[in-house]
Amino acid sequence: MPSSLSxxxxxxxxxxxxxxxxxxxxxxxxxxxxxxxxxxxxxLGGKNxxxxxxKTFDASLDPIEDLQVxxxxxxxxxxxxxxxxxxxxxxxEKTLKGKYSEEVLLFYQxxxxxxxxxxxxxxxxxxxxxxxxxxxxxxxxxxxEEFLKRFFLPWFSTFSARVTKExxxxxxxxxxxxxxxxxxxxxxxxxxxxxx
Amino acid sequence: MAFNxxxxxxxxxxxxxxxxxPLSEVIASESGIQRSPLETPGSFQDKTVVGGICEMCFWRCxxxxxxxxxxxxxxxxxxxxxxxxxxxxxxxNAGIQLLYDPDRLKYPLKNVGERGNPKWKxxxxxxxxxxxxxxxxEVEEKYGPQxxxxxxxxxxxxxxxxxxxxxxxxxxxxxxxxFQCRGIRDTAYVATTGMPPGEFVDMPNSKAILLIxxxxxxxxxxxxxxxxxxxxxNGAKLIVVDPRYSASxxxxxxxxxxxxxxxxAFLLAIMNxxxxxxxxxxxxxxxxxxxxxxLAAGIKEWSFEKAAKECDVPAAQIKEVADLLAESAPGxxxxxxxxVSWYGNDFQRQRSLACLTGLLGAYFVKGGWxxxxxxxxxxxxxxxxxxxxxxxxxxxxxDEYLHPFSPxxxxxxxxxxxxxxxxxxxxxxxxxxxxxxxxxxxxxxxMKDVLRQMDFVMCVDVMPTDATMWADxxxxxxxxxxxxxxxxxxxxxxxxxKQQQYISARMPLVKPMFERKDQVYITNEIARLMGYEKDxxxxxxxxxxxxxxxxxxLTLEQLRKEDGIHIREGKNPYQMPEDFEVMFYNxxxxxxxxxxxxxxxxxxxxxxxxxxxxxxxxxVHTFNRSQNNIWLNxxxxxxxxxxxxxxxxxxxxxxxxxVGFVNQDGFKSRxxxxxxxxPGIRTDGVYMAHGYGSSNPLMSVGVDAGVDDTSLMTKIxxxxxxxxxxxxxxxxxxxxxxxxxxxxxxA
Numbered sequence: 001m002p003s004s005l006s007x008x009x010x011x012x013x014x015x016x017x018x019x020x021x022x023x024x025x026x027x028x029x030x031x032x033x034x035x036x037x038x039x040x041x042x043x044l045g046g047k048n049x050x051x052x053x054x055k056t057f058d059a060s061l062d063p064i065e066d067l068q069v070x071x072x073x074x075x076x077x078x079x080x081x082x083x084x085x086x087x088x089x090x091x092x093e094k095t096l097k098g099k100y101s102e103e104v105l106l107f108y109q110x111x112x113x114x115x116x117x118x119x120x121x122x123x124x125x126x127x128x129x130x131x132x133x134x135x136x137x138x139x140x141x142x143x144x145e146e147f148l149k150r151f152f153l154p155w156f157s158t159f160s161a162r163v164t165k166e167x168x169x170x171x172x173x174x175x176x177x178x179x180x181x182x183x184x185x186x187x188x189x190x191x192x193x194x195x196x
Numbered sequence: 197m198a199f200n201x202x203x204x205x206x207x208x209x210x211x212x213x214x215x216x217x218p219l220s221e222v223i224a225s226e227s228g229i230q231r232s233p234l235e236t237p238g239s240f241q242d243k244t245v246v247g248g249i250c251e252m253c254f255w256r257c258x259x260x261x262x263x264x265x266x267x268x269x270x271x272x273x274x275x276x277x278x279x280x281x282x283x284x285x286x287x288x289n290a291g292i293q294l295l296y297d298p299d300r301l302k303y304p305l306k307n308v309g310e311r312g313n314p315k316w317k318x319x320x321x322x323x324x325x326x327x328x329x330x331x332x333x334e335v336e337e338k339y340g341p342q343x344x345x346x347x348x349x350x351x352x353x354x355x356x357x358x359x360x361x362x363x364x365x366x367x368x369x370x371x372x373x374x375f376q377c378r379g380i381r382d383t384a385y386v387a388t389t390g391m392p393p394g395e396f397v398d399m400p401n402s403k404a405i406l407l408i409x410x411x412x413x414x415x416x417x418x419x420x421x422x423x424x425x426x427x428x429x430n431g432a433k434l435i436v437v438d439p440r441y442s443a444s445x446x447x448x449x450x451x452x453x454x455x456x457x458x459x460x461a462f463l464l465a466i467m468n469x470x471x472x473x474x475x476x477x478x479x480x481x482x483x484x485x486x487x488x489x490x491l492a493a494g495i496k497e498w499s500f501e502k503a504a505k506e507c508d509v510p511a512a513q514i515k516e517v518a519d520l521l522a523e524s525a526p527g528x529x530x531x532x533x534x535x536v537s538w539y540g541n542d543f544q545r546q547r548s549l550a551c552l553t554g555l556l557g558a559y560f561v562k563g564g565w566x567x568x569x570x571x572x573x574x575x576x577x578x579x580x581x582x583x584x585x586x587x588x589x590x591x592x593x594x595d596e597y598l599h600p601f602s603p604x605x606x607x608x609x610x611x612x613x614x615x616x617x618x619x620x621x622x623x624x625x626x627x628x629x630x631x632x633x634x635x636x637x638x639x640x641x642x643m644k645d646v647l648r649q650m651d652f653v654m655c656v657d658v659m660p661t662d663a664t665m666w667a668d669x670x671x672x673x674x675x676x677x678x679x680x681x682x683x684x685x686x687x688x689x690x691x692x693x694k695q696q697q698y699i700s701a702r703m704p705l706v707k708p709m710f711e712r713k714d715q716v717y718i719t720n721e722i723a724r725l726m727g728y729e730k731d732x733x734x735x736x737x738x739x740x741x742x743x744x745x746x747x748x749x750l751t752l753e754q755l756r757k758e759d760g761i762h763i764r765e766g767k768n769p770y771q772m773p774e775d776f777e778v779m780f781y782n783x784x785x786x787x788x789x790x791x792x793x794x795x796x797x798x799x800x801x802x803x804x805x806x807x808x809x810x811x812x813x814x815x816v817h818t819f820n821r822s823q824n825n826i827w828l829n830x831x832x833x834x835x836x837x838x839x840x841x842x843x844x845x846x847x848x849x850x851x852x853x854x855v856g857f858v859n860q861d862g863f864k865s866r867x868x869x870x871x872x873x874x875p876g877i878r879t880d881g882v883y884m885a886h887g888y889g890s891s892n893p894l895m896s897v898g899v900d901a902g903v904d905d906t907s908l909m910t911k912i913x914x915x916x917x918x919x920x921x922x923x924x925x926x927x928x929x930x931x932x933x934x935x936x937x938x939x940x941x942x943a
Contacts, residue, residue: 015223032221035218039215068318069308077302096296106238109234124228
């Protein structure tokens with residue numbers, strides 16, 4: 001059974017996933033980051049993914065720029081068009097900043113959180129993962145479970161399918177798989193309570 | 197991609213701590229979420245925000261926004277407005293979809309691929325602006341300021357346009373609103389009455405309204421339509437001259453199904469009749485006219501019969517129109533039109549309209565052409581510096597103007613030719629700001645070649661239009677719902693009501709999202725990098741608006757207190773200016789080598805087997821500005837081609853058939869549309885709505901929806917007096933399943 005220490009680790013995992021979805025910049029997309037990612041993947045049994053990433057980065061003249069182009073194309077503006085905007089409202093209401101984004105903000109606020117001044121939209125994948133990391137850190141498992149069921153899972157699978165289909169670089173397919181790994185099972189089994 | 201253990205097992209495993217620790221070391225400390233006091237679960241309250249001014253089209257209706265938290269949930273007409281009132285059109289309502297369109301530009305982008313086939317990478321504003329400033333400075337230093345060309349459009353483009361024109365010193369600025377739209381109208385009326393005409397006809401109080409090609413109803417501007425409908429309700433007779441049975445023709449008392457390109461002949465015959473039968477306003481002409489005798493003598497040949505033959509309409513119908521206008525004068529609204537760059541003989545047609553208004557004595561009278569007396573506000577912008585005039589492409593070696601009645605700026609074709617030939621000098625820098633020169637200017641391949649040869653291309657826009665695919669740096673601009681800039685002034689829409697004036701300034705209804713910036717910020721930063729810091733006129737767009745309001749004794753705060761619109765007492769709109777004059781004959785035009793009186797110039801007719809390509813508007817789209825709007829796209833997803841029903845039957849085509857086009861130069865449409873058969877169009881032309889068929893896949897709604905009419909305009913015609921384009925001189929054949937459907941010889 002997960003201990004309170006393990007819930008801190010869960011919080012870290014959510015934050016790591018959120019970090020991985022940020023626009024790739026040299027200040028965080030470092031050799032240390034890649035080592036940490038490889039360790040995580042190897043622990044999950046993803047040796048092939050580690051090899052694939054390594055091979056892709058080794059073949060590139062400018063790995064960060066390649067990733068920036070991929071991030072822009074997938075999540076900001078891209079050809080043929082922005083493939084997978086990382087905002088829930090787009091999948092649930094076909095628009096940015098739909099009613100969903102208002103509801104998700106209200107949920108954050110009712111659990112003691114709000115957006116910072118320079119934050120992205122409340123329904124962004126990154127902020128949803130950050131929120132999950134905070135409630136995991138608070139050991140507020142009912143909030144974590146409710147959030148996943150009510151807000152996260154209803155759109156993430158559509159988003160994830162689009163990324164998987166459209167991605168031309170393995171990095172985002174792998175990150176999305178990791179996010180899926182840490183969120184999907186909750187749907188089946190619920191958040192494990194600390195019975196200790 | 198699947199992992200070979202479950203989350204539960206992973207969380208229970210001893211390796212979790214070993215993995216989590218290094219992960220925690222690479223996580224940035226900042227987050228978009230922060231702790232805050234607990235809020236009781238509930239909902240956000242609705243709030244009304246005032247100060248919005250629409251820009252889904254140029255008419256700019258006054259708005260209020262309903263917001264919930266910081267989300268705009270509804271747009272409405274401002275109840276205080278004496279212009280559009282509480283009404284806004286479908287496009288105005290759909291502004292929310294533009295605001296929150298997932299395809300909208302969000303961050304500065306750098307093209308690390310090639311122009312036309314871009315590979316975008318998000319970059320910081322610092323990097324983007326540095327690149328723009330440095331590259332444009334390089335062009336300026338290497339080729340001179342004239343090496344920079346600017347293609348601006350819309351209210352945000354004025355400030356940057358003035359920077360490049362007035363501070364940097366390039367003449368090579370070409371506004372689509374002038375050279376592909378209304379510039380001809382404005383300069384023709386200025387050459388006749390000294391004033392650009394706007395759409396200032398007092399239709400509510402008119403006895404007869406004449407529309408040449410204007411299809412009001414399909415072309416919707418709220419207070420414009422209110423004037424028109426009020427006029428019809430009050431009993432005005434409506435004459436519509438159009439090759440197509442437009443929405444206006446459907447309301448008309450007389451529909452003149454004219455042969456395209458012959459409108460001037462029609463107008464000359466009417467004027468000749470009014471003069472010879474002494475049915476014109478002799479007192480008005482005596483007092484305000486100049487060159488009447490020259491006009492009378494010069495158009496003598498234009499009998500109804502001659503015009504009837506030229507225009508392919510019955511002579512009796514032309515007489516019927518002339519008599520109706522004469523009986524209704526002076527209270528007649530001779531509408532000046534707006535988009536008038538049609539056939540390359542348009543300056544003369546617009547002069548004819550201005551002269552006909554004069555013969556009817558219909559200036560500054562009830563029901564006639566009445567501009568209204570608007571309040572004054574400021575116009576702060578970049579100061580005009582002294583620049584040498586020798587690099588003006590519109591002036592030849594003998595210091596003569598090539599197109600002496602050009603609207604402000606340089607005719608587009610002169611800029612494109614210089615860029616492609618390098619003569620008389622190279623043009624190697626390009627700033628595209630809110631304009632889509634790929635879809636607005638005839639000769640798409642030529643435009644692409646122009647952009648290909650540039651050293652640097654930057655675009656600023658709200659949406660990823662076709663032109664943005666050709667940028668090296670693409671900057672995201674705030675939309676009209678998120679910014680300050682424009683000050684709209686005017687009067688109550690119906691001059692029969694109490695005389696009032698209004699002043700309203702565009703104020704944001706919501707905050708900008710992502711990293712979108714306004715025109716003053718972007719221009720000033722580029723100006724600093726190019727060494728023009730000392731010339732910067734204002735530091736922020738808000739400061740600019742405050743200074744402009746100050747002239748009227750207002751502030752933004754005051755306007756907010758007054759619900760976004762300041763209303764004051766108005767003036768008599770019918771007061772004729774002291775020096776008003778109608779130049780039936782204009783010596784300056786003749787001295788410049790063109791006819792001094794309105795003159796009909798024939799245009800090429802469709803070659804055998806071809807149909808003239810005509811285009812226009814629909815009420816749910818503003819050309820390509822709205823083509824990606826999902827609500828508007830649902831209302832009209834493509835642009836069916838109008839084809840005469842009898843002709844269609846002979847060609848074996850029926851409603852709903854999917855067709856493409858090939859033009860006189862063998863250019864094939866990239867996409868297809870459907871056929872709409874109708875008796876309401878002549879047999880020598882086809883018609884479709886403009887602004888469809890974007891080729892930019894970044895426009896996920898608008899891409900490939902319908903046919904892009906501009907792509908079929910490969911033959912370029914230029915109106916000689918103005919240098920503006922004629923855009924209805926291309927001819928097409930219809931294709932189906934890739935094969936040309938020939939027009940039978942019997943048709």
